[in-house]
Amino acid sequence: MLTRDVIRALAKALGPERVFDDPATLALYSTDETPRKVTPGAVLFPANHEHVVALMQIAFANKLPVVARGAGSGNVGGALPVANGLVASFECMNRIVEFDPGNRIMVVEPGVVTEDIGQLARTHGLFYPPDPGSGAYSRIGGNLAMNAAGPHAIKYGVTRDYVLGLKAVTGEGKTISTGCRTSKGVTGYDFTRLLIGSEGTLALITQATVKLLPAPETVATLRLCYASNRAACEAIDRVMNQPIIPCALELMDRRSIEAIRPTGAADDLPFGTEALLMVEADGPVRDVPHQIAALKEALKGDGLLEVREGVTREEAQALWAARKSLSHAVKQYAPLKINEDVVVPVSRLADFVDFLDSLGHRYPFPIVSFGHAGNGNLHVNLMVHPDNTEEMAQARNCLNELFTTVLSFGGTLSGEHGIGTEKRAYLGMEINADTLSLMRAVKQQFDPAGILNPGKLFPDS
Numbered sequence: 001m002l003t004r005d006v007i008r009a010l011a012k013a014l015g016p017e018r019v020f021d022d023p024a025t026l027a028l029y030s031t032d033e034t035p036r037k038v039t040p041g042a043v044l045f046p047a048n049h050e051h052v053v054a055l056m057q058i059a060f061a062n063k064l065p066v067v068a069r070g071a072g073s074g075n076v077g078g079a080l081p082v083a084n085g086l087v088a089s090f091e092c093m094n095r096i097v098e099f100d101p102g103n104r105i106m107v108v109e110p111g112v113v114t115e116d117i118g119q120l121a122r123t124h125g126l127f128y129p130p131d132p133g134s135g136a137y138s139r140i141g142g143n144l145a146m147n148a149a150g151p152h153a154i155k156y157g158v159t160r161d162y163v164l165g166l167k168a169v170t171g172e173g174k175t176i177s178t179g180c181r182t183s184k185g186v187t188g189y190d191f192t193r194l195l196i197g198s199e200g201t202l203a204l205i206t207q208a209t210v211k212l213l214p215a216p217e218t219v220a221t222l223r224l225c226y227a228s229n230r231a232a233c234e235a236i237d238r239v240m241n242q243p244i245i246p247c248a249l250e251l252m253d254r255r256s257i258e259a260i261r262p263t264g265a266a267d268d269l270p271f272g273t274e275a276l277l278m279v280e281a282d283g284p285v286r287d288v289p290h291q292i293a294a295l296k297e298a299l300k301g302d303g304l305l306e307v308r309e310g311v312t313r314e315e316a317q318a319l320w321a322a323r324k325s326l327s328h329a330v331k332q333y334a335p336l337k338i339n340e341d342v343v344v345p346v347s348r349l350a351d352f353v354d355f356l357d358s359l360g361h362r363y364p365f366p367i368v369s370f371g372h373a374g375n376g377n378l379h380v381n382l383m384v385h386p387d388n389t390e391e392m393a394q395a396r397n398c399l400n401e402l403f404t405t406v407l408s409f410g411g412t413l414s415g416e417h418g419i420g421t422e423k424r425a426y427l428g429m430e431i432n433a434d435t436l437s438l439m440r441a442v443k444q445q446f447d448p449a450g451i452l453n454p455g456k457l458f459p460d461s
């Protein structure tokens with residue numbers, strides 16, 4: 001229980017200026033991107049690894065839940081506090097500890113803002129590829145815990161592919177170090193990959209060594225308009241069946257296009273556009289035109305209304321800004337966005353969008369789909385009114401249909417947002433009971449008291 005004595009012990013260990021339990025701070029840290037709100041008992045702002053060890057030891061001794069928090073931009077309730085528990089907010093642990101361009105690595109604390117890593121890397125011609133749409137404010141600790149990814153994942157992979165090693169604190173307050181600083185290393189079990197995507201349920205990450213790549217010399221953008229979602233997805237399938245990998249391949253459906261109209265980015269689309277693809281190629285200046293030619297060839301086909309090549313840097317930036325604003329822009333359709341990020345094999349994408357069209361006809365609320373189609377990863381948003389109980393019941397049925405179909409196509413429930421509170425009831429649809437029980441046993445080893453982010457990821461037993 002969180003008593004005054006515990007608060008005093010935390011204040012003594014971290015310093016009183018790092019422990020807050022006033023109503024304003026508690027309210028500020030009671031939410032994330034979900035519409036839920038849970039008031040914690042105290043919010044802690046550790047400044048270094050030793051603070052995290054101390055706070056975990058106190059939490060362990062008092063059996064107090066601890067929820068790690070980056071920027072609170074997660075969509076699945078991962079950073080939602082436990083009532084009267086502790087929030088460990090990492091925003092003060094925001095130092096870039098080391099930048100070693102020769103070895104192409106950077107050592108960062110969890111509170112570093114994602115895009116700051118890329119910006120520093122670029123000063124030495126290097127590049128940190130993971131690019132979640134929230135990168136301007138999300139923290140690397142949150143990215144690590146969710147294995148975040150963005151449009152570049154199609155060519156460059158996800159956060160997990162860029163982490164060489166981690167330092168972290170377990171649920172008992174023990175320090176663990178995983179991985180190494182070199183590009184090769186197979187010493188011991190791969191706890192780095194285990195911790196990435198573990199949603200703050202196994203350990204609190206206090207440091208990460210990330211890998212950098214040489215920055216591509218140039219990028220070229222194509223914008224393609226199609227008469228249907230199916231036509232666009234068949235084009236994506238053709239792209240993935242030839243050797244040139246674009247560095248981004250994003251889809252927006254008709255409702256997404258409507259949602260970005262106020263930005264002006266859709267002003268000049270041809271009549272009849274039902275789906276839009278943004279395709280990018282990057283690499284050496286002499287090579288990119290050949291890549292673009294090959295991609296254009298693959299993208300041609302039935303239903304293609306227009307290809308715009310030579311999209312200027314400003315136009316590309318406007319398109320990307322519009323694409324990145326979609327997550328909030330779709331809220332014009334209804335106050336609550338039930339935001340899924342399912343993945344299907346690219347070869348099934350065209351059938352999947354047909355299925356989404358059929359859902360759209362059978363359910364009374366708008367369904368808006370967009371996202372990283374080159375990975376088969378679509379954000380499927382059910383736009384509903386939370387006060388309408390009939391609509392909410394239908395939304396639950398719709399989700400069941402959605403997940404069942406995704407799994408029957410050989411896909412997965414979440415490509416990047418994770419499970420958190422929002423999808424844990426569905427986890428058993430994808431992961432069998434024996435695997436789940438092994439996962440629970442692993443958690444027990446890292447967190448014997450079950451205080452790290454309880455009530456997240458796992459379904460009720």
Ligand SMILES: Cc1cc2nc3c(=O)[nH]c(=O)nc-3n(C[C@H](O)[C@H](O)[C@H](O)COP(=O)(O)OP(=O)(O)OC[C@H]3O[C@@H](n4cnc5c(N)ncnc54)[C@H](O)[C@@H]3O)c2cc1C
Binds near residue numbers: 139324
């Ligand atoms: C507009 C918008 C666009 C988005 N676009 C994308 C996208 O393109 N791709 C994508 O993958 N996601 C996207 N997201 C989701 C979200 O931004 C990512 O999941 C991001 O990684 C969360 O980072 P955060 O710092 O906000 O973490 P939080 O939301 O604060 O926390 C997320 C999880 O990480 C855990 N955590 C945080 N820090 C630590 C730590 N140091 N140690 C252990 N656990 C920790 C928390 O407990 C929680 O479970 C988007 C969100 C929004 C609002």
